[in-house]
Amino acid sequence: MKRRLLAFALLTAAYAAQAQMRLAPDTLLVQRFEVDPTDTMLPFPFGDDLQWVNWDADRIPPLCDNGRVLGNWYWDSDLGDTTGMNNAFTSCSYLANKNLPNENWLITPPIFITDTQAVLTWRSLSLEGPGYHDGYKVLVSTTSNAPYEGSFTDTLFVAAEMLGEPLFFSLDPKDFNFSPGYVHANWYRDSAYFFLPTDSFPSNRGRMEPHSVSLSAYAGKKIYIAFLHDSQYDNTLQIDDIVVVQGVSVSAPEPSLPAVVLRVQPNPVRDFARLFFTEALRPQRLRIMDAMGRLMAVQTLPSLPTDNVLADLSALPPGVYLAVLEADRPVQSVRLVKY
Ligand SMILES: [Ca+2]
Ligand SMILES: [Ca+2]
Ligand SMILES: [Ca+2]
Numbered sequence: 001m002k003r004r005l006l007a008f009a010l011l012t013a014a015y016a017a018q019a020q021m022r023l024a025p026d027t028l029l030v031q032r033f034e035v036d037p038t039d040t041m042l043p044f045p046f047g048d049d050l051q052w053v054n055w056d057a058d059r060i061p062p063l064c065d066n067g068r069v070l071g072n073w074y075w076d077s078d079l080g081d082t083t084g085m086n087n088a089f090t091s092c093s094y095l096a097n098k099n100l101p102n103e104n105w106l107i108t109p110p111i112f113i114t115d116t117q118a119v120l121t122w123r124s125l126s127l128e129g130p131g132y133h134d135g136y137k138v139l140v141s142t143t144s145n146a147p148y149e150g151s152f153t154d155t156l157f158v159a160a161e162m163l164g165e166p167l168f169f170s171l172d173p174k175d176f177n178f179s180p181g182y183v184h185a186n187w188y189r190d191s192a193y194f195f196l197p198t199d200s201f202p203s204n205r206g207r208m209e210p211h212s213v214s215l216s217a218y219a220g221k222k223i224y225i226a227f228l229h230d231s232q233y234d235n236t237l238q239i240d241d242i243v244v245v246q247g248v249s250v251s252a253p254e255p256s257l258p259a260v261v262l263r264v265q266p267n268p269v270r271d272f273a274r275l276f277f278t279e280a281l282r283p284q285r286l287r288i289m290d291a292m293g294r295l296m297a298v299q300t301l302p303s304l305p306t307d308n309v310l311a312d313l314s315a316l317p318p319g320v321y322l323a324v325l326e327a328d329r330p331v332q333s334v335r336l337v338k339y
Contacts, residue, residue: 025247025295028111028118032241033087036075043072045107047144053107057147060100064092064236073106073229079238080125080195080207088125088208088240093134093161093231101232107145108225111244118215118246120156120225125206126184127236129194130173132203134237135161135181137228138213145224152226156213158182161231169202185209208240215244245294259330262323264311268337271314273323275334280305281327288313288336289322296321303328313338 031037031052041054056072069076069092078086093102126134136159139152160181168175173187184206185193193209196202215223225244229237263276275286282305288297296316301309311323318338325331 025117025245026115027243027245027294028113029108029242029244031108031243033075033089036087037089038073038075045105045144045146047146047149049145050109052109053105053145055105055107055147057103057105058095058100060095060097060102062092062102063094063096072104073239076238078125078208078240079127079236080193080205086208086240088123088238090236090238091229092236093229093234094132094236095233098233101230104229105147106227106229106239107147108242108244110145110222110224112222113215113218113244113246114220115246116216116219118218118244119212120215120242120244121210121212122227122242123208123210123240124159124184125193125208125238126159126234127206127238128203128234129162129184129206130171130176130178130188130204131162131166131169132234133160133162133176133178133183134229134231134234135159135179136237136239137226137230139226139228140215140218141224141226142218142221145226147226147228152224152228154217156225157211159184161234165233171196171202171204206238208238210241215246243292247295259332260327261332262325262334264323264334264336267335268339269311269313270339271312273311273313273336274308275311275323275325276308277331280307281325281329281331282306283309283325283327285326286311287324287326288316289324291320291322311336 041052045053054073062069062071073089073091076090078088091104138157140154141151144151158181160178160183163177193207194204197205227239261278265274282303283301284303286299290296321336322333323336324333
């Protein structure tokens with residue numbers, strides 16, 4: 001009995017230490033589509049559901065991939081990732097009736113926002129572009145999760161869709177008409193988020209592009225977030241890595257002051273690394289974030305003038321981290337590799 005109690009005490013201490021390391025931010029929602037979530041989702045929203053909803057509101061048969069796809073959102077490999085390592089949620093707007101838009105709703109469970117720094121991030125791609133570019137909307141409801149009750153009144157993000165039919169093949173967005181909104185890869189100028197396949201007709205293929213919007217307006221509220229694929233007669237849209245966090249400051253340093261540069265010794269690091277500054281600072285707090293921007297550790301510092309601080313990564317698993325130093329003036333963040 002005594003031994004069991006001791007084990008319990010040790011476990012509790014371990015959890016407490018871990019909790020301390022990972023103080024903020026709150027991760028309120030994570031959906032990376034690593035496994036097929038379809039079976040856990042409701043096919044229809046009833047208004048106050050606690051689960052994800054995957055609703056095919058148009059009910060028009062899809063024709064993508066010779067009609068072998070589902071009418072609502074479905075799990076598929078990342079169509080922009082040639083390594084085949086990633087999966088994403090996928091929706092087809094090439095429907096049997098070209099005169100009507102697709103209307104596929106992907107709706108989150110209720111999310112309780114308590115903090116004005118809450119942020120929604122996600123990634124998306126349009127399979128084709130600029131021709132047949134797939135548009136979609138990110139909407140918020142503060143009431144019910146049923147779109148047919150008119151509850152998704154707030155629009156956080158709009159991706160444009162190509163309107164009508166292309167007159168000819170072109171890779172220039174100016175040769176097409178779009179509905180209002182954002183066109184993938186900054187109007188196909190940011191080459192990180194598309195490529196031109198060599199084995200098909202000339203149309204760009206999208207790669208996953210990250211997006212983020214503030215949810216600060218919803219502090220103190222329960223919300224549902226909807227990804228509405230409402231494109232008409234286009235092709236295929238994918239969404240991935242839907243994450244809501246709060247308690248993360250993403251504010252940029254004051255642009256008027258040049259940021260102090262950090263140098264790390266050693267890097268890669270095993271347990272401890274020393275961060276050197278190009279000039280003396282009064283460091284207040286060192287935050288270690290992981291590659292997804294999650295806060296993994298915080299060190300409070302004495303705010304005395306110094307030209308270096310010791311970063312403690314001993315409690316973290318191997319990986320890539322970002323060291324963010326708060327001081328009396330802006331400091332460049334630095335990447336740490338822990339082995
Ligand atoms: Ca549909
Ligand atoms: Ca994924
Ligand atoms: Ca269209």
